[in-house]
Amino acid sequence: MQHPVIxxxxxxxxNGKNLVCFRIDVNKRVSNITASERFYIILVNWNIIAILSLSQA
Incomplete structure (x- = not known):
C-alpha cells in the first residue's frame, strides 16, 4: 500500500525525515497558541503521533 500524497x-x-514543521503566522492566533511559536508534528507512517512546541528553539 502506497502512502497518499499529502x-x-x-x-x-x-524535511524528508517524517517531520513536518510549521510556523504560526505572526499576525494570527490558533486557539491558545501564541504567535511566532514554532511547532513540529512528528509523523510515523503518516500518522500524527506527537506535536511538539519548540518555542524556545
Whole structure:
C-alpha cells in the first residue's frame, strides 16, 4: 500500500525525515497558541503521533 500524497499548505514543509514543521503566522492566533511559536508534528507512517512546541528553539 502506497502512502497518499499529502499536499502541504505553504506554511508547512516536510524535511524528508517524517517531520513536518510549521510556523504560526505572526499576525494570527490558533486557539491558545501564541504567535511566532514554532511547532513540529512528528509523523510515523503518516500518522500524527506527537506535536511538539519548540518555542524556545
Amino acid at each position: 499536499v502541504l499548505p505553504p506554511q508547512l514543509h516536510h
